[in-house]
Amino acid sequence: MAGETFLNAAGVGKHGNDTIFSWWAKFQEAKAAGLPAVNGTIGALLENDGNLAINKAVDAAIRDAPEQEIAAYAPLAGLPAFLDLSKTLAFGDAREELEELGFNFTATASPGGSGALYLSANNFLDKGQSVLLRDRHWGPYKGFIQNNSLEFETWPLLPPNGNESHPYFARREFESKLEELCSKQDKIMVWLNDPAHNPTGLSMSPKGRSTCLESFVESALNNPGVGHTLLIDSAYSLYADETHAWADTILESLENGMMWPENFLVTVAVSLSKSHTIYGLRTGSLVSMHPEKEVTDRLETVLCVTARQTWSATPRVSQYCVSEMHSSEEGGNAWGEERDRLKKLLDDRRNVLISECEKLGVPLNPTMDGFFAWIEAEDPVAVAEKCAENGVFLVPLTGGVRIGLCALPFDSVPEVAKALSKAMS
Ligand SMILES: Cc1ncc(COP(=O)(O)O)c(C=O)c1O
Known part of the structure; x- marks a missing residue:
């Protein structure tokens, strides 16, 4: 294989995995050929006209940046004002109460x-240990995990036999994976x-969420020698109806008397x-929360050193401008209004997709918030190909087809439901 003289084994094992890009290219080709293409x-x-949606308040704040803030390095751990903002972005209104x-x-x-x-991935598990993920997850997780010599295990996204009280969390399967991992690892994440x-x-x-937290805390209490890290990936949560859902769940559980074992870490x-x-x-940032200051101080050092040894510092201009913007009520509100406008694009598209799929009997997965919707499929490529024959371009991934609501013009959403209906029948 070309390059093998130079590449190490890990490098040789890396293959272009651009499913998303290749299906986007198919859309571009169809469009260029003058065919109907969604x-x-x-x-x-x-936006509905196909242009990248921009939060205008953020754009204005960045354009206003002083030249020093554009040119200079940021401190290695990040600008203090940005680190403070990050804690609020991660925990919302609950932050203050949790601090209290x-x-x-x-x-x-x-x-x-x-x-x-x-x-x-670089700091919270030892080489060879496994991260626990749901079976449907963002593809690049695998790369972050493998590049840190870790493995992963999964539990199902939804309870295989349904569950009336928590239909979107597979408790039994989660608990059995936790038990299995605790029996062979001294740290789990x-x-x-x-x-x-x-x-x-x-x-x-x-x-x-409260059921999941309960299971995780119970596992930490039952396995005091095993470090338990719960990482919340909040990439899309500021577009969700419950923006700080996990912080709220954690606070409520604590108010209801939940014990916080010292071997339990929450990080966002x-x-x-x-x-x-x-x-x-x-x-971005990694924000961690623990009752002991010695623990968070130590994490601060370790994570800052890792950052220094990996990418040096994070860009300064965005840290500066975004923190400045959120430091005034006016700036925060301007961001919020734009966020609401963008969220509405997603909500409108999702509502139509759900209702059109219902009408046509298309078995769309439960979908509430964020950029995507999903349909489970035994042969995702075949489904995506059939949709493409009908001018609708989606992305086949492991276990199903991803519907990028974020990219779909509002008026085209019914066509997506129709294409799915034909492809699934
Ligand atoms: C699930 C998920 N997590 C994290 C990220 C991180 O994105 P970024 O590195 O651009 O902040 C993304 C981006 O697509 C994502 O989809």
Whole structure:
């Protein structure tokens, strides 16, 4: 194989995995040939006219940046004002109450949520140990995991036999995986992209979250020698109905008397790519919460050193401008109004897709928030190909087909339901 003289074994094992890009290219080809073509492929939020949607308040704030803030390095851990903002972006209104209850927070800036996931993979498990994921997850997780010499295990996204009280959380399967991992690892870590899951748009519901938290804490209490890290990937959560769903669940559970075992860490991978429409400015953070200050102080050092040794510092201009913007009520409100406008694009498209699919009997997966919807399929490529024959371009992934609501023009959504109906029949 070309390059093998130079590439190590890990490099040789890396293959172009651009399913999303290749299906986007198919859409482009059809469009260029003058054929009817609806784009449900890409993972960025587009306006109904197909242009990239921009949060105008963020754009204005960035354009206002002083030249020093554009040119200079940021401190290695991140700008203090940005780190403070990150804690609020991660925990919302619950942050203050959690602080009053004695919890400590630490944040480390990272190039997007991807950098935050990398920080956790690099530090919270030992080589060869497994991260626990749901079976439907964002594809790049695998790369972050493998590049840190980790493995992964999965549990089902939805309870295989349904569940009336928490239909969007497979408790039994989760608990049995936790038990299995605790029997062979001295540290375990779960990555949970909720609310507004990529690739399905699922949000677990308050009951699903409190049940999940209960299972995890119980596992930590039963296995005091095993470190338990719950990582919430909040990449899309600021577009969800419950923006800080996990912080609210944690606070409520504590108020209801939940014990916090010392071997339990909550950490949030924050991404400003979507929430602030600065995908290319590579800005995010990893925000961790624990009752002991010694623990959060130690994490602060370790994560900052990892950042230094991996990408050096995170871009300064975005950290500066976004923190400045959120520091005034006026700036925060301007961002919020734009966020609401963008969220409405998603909500309108999702509502139509759900109702059209219902009318046609298309078995769409439960989808509530965020950029995507999903349909399970035994042969996802065949389904995507049939949709493409009808001018609708979607992305076949493991276990199903991803419908990029974020890219679909509102008026084209009924065509997607029709194409799916034909493809699934
Ligand atoms: C589930 C999920 N997590 C994290 C990210 C991180 O994105 P970024 O590194 O651009 O912040 C993404 C981006 O697509 C995502 O879909």
